Amino acid sequence: xxxxxxxxxxxxxxxxxxxxxxxxxxxxxxxxxxxxxxxxxxxxxxxxxxxxxxxxxxxxxxxxxxxxxxxxxxxxxxxxxxxxxxxxxxxxxxxxxxxxxxxxxxxxxxxxxxxxxxxxxxxxxxxxxxxxxxxxxxxxxxxxxxxxxxxxxxxxxxxxxxxxxxxxxxxxxxxxxxxxxxxxxxxxxxxxxxxxxxxxxxxxxxxxxxxxxxxxxxxxxxxxxxxxxxxxxxxxxxxxxxxxxxxxxxxxxxxxxxxxxxxxxxxxxxxxxxxxxxxxxxxxxxxxxxxxxxxxxxxxxxxxxxxxxxxxxxxxxxxxxxxxxxx
Amino acid sequence: xxxxxxxxxxxxxxxxxxxxxxxxxxxxxxxxxxxxxxxxxxxxxxxxxxxxxxxxxxxxxxxxxxxxxxxxxxxxxxxxxxxxxxxxxxxxxxxxxxxxxxxxxxxxxxxxxxxxxxxxxxxxxxxxxxxxxxxxxxxxxxxxxxxxxxxxxxxxxxxxxxxxxxxxxxxxxxxxxxxxxxxxxxxxxxxxxxxxxxxxxxxxxxxxxxxxxxxxxxxxxxxxxxxxxxxxxxxxxxxxxxxxxxxxxxxxxxxxxxxxxxxxxxxxxxxxxxxxxxxxxxxxxxxxxxxxxxxxxxxxxxxxxxxxxxxxxxxxxxxxxxxxxxxxxxxxxxxxxxxx
Ligand SMILES: Cc1ncc(C[n+]2csc(CCOP(=O)(O)OP(=O)(O)O)c2C)c(N)n1
Numbered sequence: 001x002x003x004x005x006x007x008x009x010x011x012x013x014x015x016x017x018x019x020x021x022x023x024x025x026x027x028x029x030x031x032x033x034x035x036x037x038x039x040x041x042x043x044x045x046x047x048x049x050x051x052x053x054x055x056x057x058x059x060x061x062x063x064x065x066x067x068x069x070x071x072x073x074x075x076x077x078x079x080x081x082x083x084x085x086x087x088x089x090x091x092x093x094x095x096x097x098x099x100x101x102x103x104x105x106x107x108x109x110x111x112x113x114x115x116x117x118x119x120x121x122x123x124x125x126x127x128x129x130x131x132x133x134x135x136x137x138x139x140x141x142x143x144x145x146x147x148x149x150x151x152x153x154x155x156x157x158x159x160x161x162x163x164x165x166x167x168x169x170x171x172x173x174x175x176x177x178x179x180x181x182x183x184x185x186x187x188x189x190x191x192x193x194x195x196x197x198x199x200x201x202x203x204x205x206x207x208x209x210x211x212x213x214x215x216x217x218x219x220x221x222x223x224x225x226x227x228x229x230x231x232x233x234x235x236x237x238x239x240x241x242x243x244x245x246x247x248x249x250x251x252x253x254x255x256x257x258x259x260x261x262x263x264x265x266x267x268x269x270x271x272x273x274x275x276x277x278x279x280x281x282x283x284x285x286x287x288x289x290x291x292x293x294x295x296x297x298x299x300x301x302x303x304x305x306x307x308x309x310x311x312x313x314x315x316x317x318x319x320x321x322x323x324x325x326x327x
Numbered sequence: 328x329x330x331x332x333x334x335x336x337x338x339x340x341x342x343x344x345x346x347x348x349x350x351x352x353x354x355x356x357x358x359x360x361x362x363x364x365x366x367x368x369x370x371x372x373x374x375x376x377x378x379x380x381x382x383x384x385x386x387x388x389x390x391x392x393x394x395x396x397x398x399x400x401x402x403x404x405x406x407x408x409x410x411x412x413x414x415x416x417x418x419x420x421x422x423x424x425x426x427x428x429x430x431x432x433x434x435x436x437x438x439x440x441x442x443x444x445x446x447x448x449x450x451x452x453x454x455x456x457x458x459x460x461x462x463x464x465x466x467x468x469x470x471x472x473x474x475x476x477x478x479x480x481x482x483x484x485x486x487x488x489x490x491x492x493x494x495x496x497x498x499x500x501x502x503x504x505x506x507x508x509x510x511x512x513x514x515x516x517x518x519x520x521x522x523x524x525x526x527x528x529x530x531x532x533x534x535x536x537x538x539x540x541x542x543x544x545x546x547x548x549x550x551x552x553x554x555x556x557x558x559x560x561x562x563x564x565x566x567x568x569x570x571x572x573x574x575x576x577x578x579x580x581x582x583x584x585x586x587x588x589x590x591x592x593x594x595x596x597x598x599x600x601x602x603x604x605x606x607x608x609x610x611x612x613x614x615x616x617x618x619x620x621x622x623x624x625x626x627x628x629x630x631x632x633x634x635x636x637x638x639x640x641x642x643x644x645x646x647x648x649x650x651x652x653x654x655x656x657x658x659x660x661x662x663x664x665x666x667x
Contacts, residue, residue, distance in 0.1 A: 033518040033590055056488035056524040057455050057516055085454065088489070123375030123426075125437050127453035262667050288666035290658050293649075294375065295426030295434035301654035 007038045007176040009150040013157035027053040028079025037176040063089030070110045080116035097166040098141035111164045118170040129292035131260035136168040137237040143167040144236040146208040150180035155188035172209045193240035199227025203247040206257045207233040217309035248280040262286030283316045341388035343629045345408040347636040349381045356584040380408040382579030385604035387412040389552025393560040397476040399447045399465040401458035406451030415443035418639040427646035434649040456489035466504040477505035485516030499569035508571040513578035534571040546574030547604040
């Protein structure tokens with residue numbers, strides 16, 4: 001057990017995999033200096049510039065080369081900096097990495113991890129603040145992971161690097177400095193959600209940075225007698241149907257909260273499935289469908305705070321309609 | 328001689344306005360963003376990543392001096408200098424950096440998205456090289472509509488390794504568009520030196536592959552930039568298609584304003600500081616001699632710029648924040664008001 005940040009936990013995960021497997025390489029802009037968030041700190045010093053590869057600003061080639069390396073026997077960790085720039089390598093993700101195995105009849109595998117941190121980056125405005133996990137959840141052929149704690153980041157990054165499928169690995173842009181205990185021996189399998197609180201009134205599912213905000217909301221809800229099953233989904237696709245649906249079956253109510261835009265967000269998928277499978281009542285809470293603004297009060301309109309979660313939860317269990325928030 | 332002096336004084340004025348703007352923005356940004364081991368403390372007036380063009384003023388000044396309001400401009404994340412030199416109002420720019428309602432974008436964009444469409448400045452950009460195809464499209468529209476004018480397109484040395492650079496050059500040449508590509512080569516791309524990441528001789532050499540004529544110029548010599556840009560702009564206005572200017576300069580600050588740039592050799596910075604384009608312009612002015620070559624004229628121009636910026640900072644500070652309802656305006660017209 002050691003106290004470390006979310007970024008340090010990621011470094012440790014990559015280090016362990018690189019030590020264990022010479023096929024693992026890292027490629028991306030500024031990774032030699034440790035990455036812009038310190039998520040590769042010290043790795044080039046330890047493993048050399050041939051395995052921790054600084055690249056030109058060429059997202060399409062970084063991602064595409066990752067696919068080629070994977071097909072040719074390496075296990076690349078491909079750094080996209082932030083999800084917003086991964087959009088410059090989108091064909092390589094969507095048409096190449098995700099489709100290769102199926103389209104070529106299973107002849108090849110693309111065991112790469114594409115890291116692209118997600119979410120609102122404080123005061124960084126519309127092109128640096130997107131939450132796009134639903135885009136990738138919609139894409140057959142990839143795994144999508146959104147870790148919320150240092151331990152999860154450590155264990156899920158290792159699991160992602162070992163899994164053999166292309167993984168869209170979405171850390172959060174503002175969790176890098178979050179500290180927590182990390183036990184390097186702990187293995188967390190992909191697809192396994194974590195139940196953080198047990199309660200019989202409501203199932204609350206969230207992921208990434210939004211989980212901590214939901215925890216706060218749960219404490220407030222407990223004070224008014226609403227007990228919540230809080231589930232950190234961790235892996236977005238494939239998701240832990242067993243855990244989520246079992247909980248929904250017990251509580252009869254599902255609220256999904258995410259930082260991403262609510263319309264066509266991944267919450268819709270969870271809510272629809274839960275309603276179909278368990279007949280529970282459902283509600284989603286995500287950002288309004290607006291770009292993220294720069295000024296603090298504009299940016300705040302895209303954030304889901306604990307108050308909003310509390311309100312949505314109460315509305316759901318008390319069988320009320322949500323007030324029209326932005327009518 | 329008198330004409331050269333007049334030109335130089337005008338360019339000097341543009342440069343010191345940019346420098347004063349950048350210095351004030353830098354001061355207002357400390358603690359504004361958590362990066363490089365420093366935490367955001369919430370006290371900063373300018374929040375978020377702030378990319379300063381300190382030391383690169385001669386490129387913006389020398390190029391934009393040749394642009395008319397009917398000419399378009401696209402810029403990069405490091406776009407304050409270009410925007411000011413294109414004629415945008417300094418106070419409204421500062422207000423945008425402060426996130427205020429009186430800023431050009433009403434507080435929606437901030438530094439990385441600084442823009443003033445009314446003077447043809449079509450936007451700074453948070454995505455490297457993204458302004459290039461947009462510039463090409465604007466030039467294509469100018470050509471299709473038989474309008475006078477050209478489009479100038481600034482980009483960094485790091486941007487030439489992205490596909491849109493190559494696609495834009497090819498497109499501009501294929502359609503013989505009135506575009507001036509300006510590679511502002513400050514030798515760094517975030518925390519990585521651009522040289523080892525770039526095959527061949529850089530922007531000019533690549534332009535040659537597309538049969539796009541180019542000049543390489545000392546980007547800290549404002550008269551040289553001005554002369555080279557003037558020649559290229561003249562040719563473009565004559566209908567001779569796209570041209571490229573490769574201006575070699577240096578990024579005097581970190582990648583963003585809170586980046587101490589500990590990754591680069593201090594000697595390299597010390598050398599670069601000796602080559603400050605503003606000091607060089609002063610030296611040239613003195614050398615020209617004649618009336619007013621006495622540096623007090625330059626000092627007066629610099630003081631005026633500092634004053635203007637001081638007033639802009641005060642105005643930005645006092646300006647109202649955007650209404651929260653502004654978060655929901657200007658998203659799209661069709662389906663307006665449908666947020667969920
Ligand atoms: C497509 C894309 N990739 C990466 C980034 C992150 N980034 C921002 S600025 C920068 C360096 C750009 O270097 P250069 O083009 O030389 O411009 P400079 O910063 O030196 O002005 C990088 C990598 C980005 N904004 N967009």
